[in-house]
Amino acid sequence: MKFDRSKALMVRAAKVVPGGISSNVRANWFPHPMFYERGRGARVWDVDGNEFVDYVLARGPLLLGHSPKRVLDAVHKQIDTGLMYAGQCELAVQVAERICELVPCAEMVRFSNSGSEAVHAAWRLARAATGRRKIIRFEGHYHGWYDSQIWNTAPPLAAAGPREAPLPVPATKGQVASDAENMVVLPWNDLDLLRQTLESQGSEIAGLITEPIMCNQGGLMPRPGYLEGMRELCTKYGVVLIFDEVITGFRVALGGAQARFGVTPDLATFAKGMGGGFPVSALAGKREFMQLIGPGGVLHAGTYNSNPPCMAAALAALETLSADDGAALKGMAQRGRRLREGIRHRVPGVVIRGVDEIFHLSFGSDPDAGDYRDQLTRDTEKYRRFVLGLQEHGVRVVPDGIWFLTTALTDEDVDDTLAAVEKAAGAL
Template identity: 40%
Template sequence: MSYTFPKSVELFARAQRSIAAGVNSGIRKMEAPVPLYFDHGSGSRLFDVDGNEFIDFQIGQGAILYGHAPKGMADAIAKQAHKGTHWAAQSELEIDVAERLQQMIPGAERVRFNNSATEVVLSALRLARAHTGRPLILKFEGHYHGWSDEGLVGYAPPPDKWGTEDDPTRLHPSQGVIPEVLNTFVVARWNDPEHLRQRVKEHHGQIAAIIFEPVLCNTGCMPPVPGMIETIRELCDANGIVMIADETITGFRFGAGCAQKFLGFTPDLTILGKAVGGGVPFAALVGKEKFFAKIISGQVVHAGTLNANPLCLAAAKWCLDQVIALGDTHPAGMIHLGEQLMAGLCQLAQQHEVPVLPQGFGLVFHCTMLKPDVEEGPILNYRDYVHRHDAPRWAHLRRCLLEEGVRAIERGLWFLSLAHTQADIDEALKRAAKAFARHAAEWKAPC
């Protein structure tokens, strides 16, 4: 029998009487049939308040690289909690974590800590503007860099507000944004090196930084096409632009050296979040020393009462030690299991005539639900994704999966963790078979 969620329904109704909209992050309200409430997790599994067990491929939006509630991490946090959670001062732990990041990541000559990747993005953009004396930031359609006034410019505009092919819109999805912020951005299309060259040329001498997700995980899980990263690096070097890699999702998932080492490039600054703290509020900015000069001199303000608090540092130290210990065996294991899961989902899709197209590296991938009569093949940019993805139909399949105990992210993203096993993949596909069969029987396209 498919899962039901009466206790979550009850708690969500109660939450709306105290918490604005009943949730503490707007995206969580997307979950159907109701935003779920969880009691505990263990490894690859999550258990909700109704006693339902899920094989979890949402995995804390990618933060739980090490699985739910790993004992070593819990012990490290507990040990530190007995010593103190916050001093608004220094501890040896912050040096321990910074030195590990230097060891692991190419170009990580200096480090600063924050509590979220959104904060780190703001720090990186401020540094880039101060370093170059220039006003503009170039970013790409569909790339997500936190929820701030700056981070969401041009993220996911509706088709009727895209702007032209040559000049994509700088629209922000939220009201209440400082209007002038939008004018400090240039938006380019992802995976179009020649278009990028043209955008940089149009704003010659005005661009402080190019910021990007090395693999566009937030929209369709799109790897860079050949020459894309190389073009960014070339343009940054030739024009004195700061190259900023946002590895909030890809950091440590793609190995100890992150996606930059996996793909073979070295940015000037790197944003780290999610897996660096394994589920605690912790993030870092790392990069070449010369780009930290304005922070070192005090000319750029970088502050935060809870920055580098010892509780989160204890968790981060444990997390990084796990990745270091894996050595060159990581991320091959997650890739192998993820590719099996992708292949199994493809087989179920063909069996039940459901037009699902998985795309990605296995360790993180996206399931696009193709609209009728659109072409198959890789999706390379945000506009192509919107043209081809049938979001309402995916939402129905995702709900069927959830009610059979397989949990993926609402927008179609799947994460593997180091806790997932072959048995998890086999069981997930067995459960998914029921979900695909139910979806195929129930789905009716809107009139």
């Protein structure tokens, strides 16, 4: 497979765009960041004409696949009518109503444009509602790239210190240490430690944020009873429980992970599953908290919030997903199951965690890993070779192990993927 045009574009881009890429997350690609030209369904084509079954899917937003027709039709119709008004549009009310129907915690909704923004709003609201300042977060969870957010997402252990009380570790130069004063970092899946922390510091904790499935690192599942225990403790100590459903939302169930696990947070953030590929996010939650925004004195703003084309996209995406009692997601889960099982049979020693709708592959790591540190034993070099083999045979995956799925995935896509998996595994 040749990547000559991608390489030439990368060299050209690097002269005018730092690193040649517009998000640092795209740097980690083999043999170099690639350029793409078009996509359709579950397939994507790069600028050299190579075709791939795509399990990157823009890292999640393409839940309905590349260029989903119903979403595009709705957006086309809207952009012919009007782009933005710095005023409200009925579409935003419809999307909010639909989210309130689908998501257990959602009684009110505010829109923004990215997951980071939605998390930012959730934390502000938690602080305003409680009059407290600290947020509990978990080692290895990702909640966005803002200065206050990007701590301990993938910390080197030498910097992070003891497991029971990780030290704050920034992810980038330019972050200020004082931001970490408002944060408590804990290992995930350890209910006793959470209880002890809340017993000693509960009166200072405004909110607790968690990915309900640890999608960004290792595809780890919550231990039985963990999310339920978290819910009870947050209620007991008056802490606002926030589920970051930027990945799990509208994907692992129509109502998100909270519907799948039957645990209802106070607030939840959504983005990647809701816009059919358009940049839109939401903060949804219980009325007692949400109504503090606006008339209640908590500022939430943004020029592009609830812009009509993105609202049209979100409405079409949510209608597509909820049609026929969620048939699209069910079909995706079935194909995901076949894919997982097919991979398991063809790749000796592979560890697969997560759920049928989104899962994580690795080699040499603990299948029962419960937190960030447990899964660090994985053999990243071996997985890198596997990813290169898959790419050579027409399958594109995220280099760090997560496999995103789309409702557009067909049986033929799965067959082609498994054939590629077999060849890539054989070459390992």
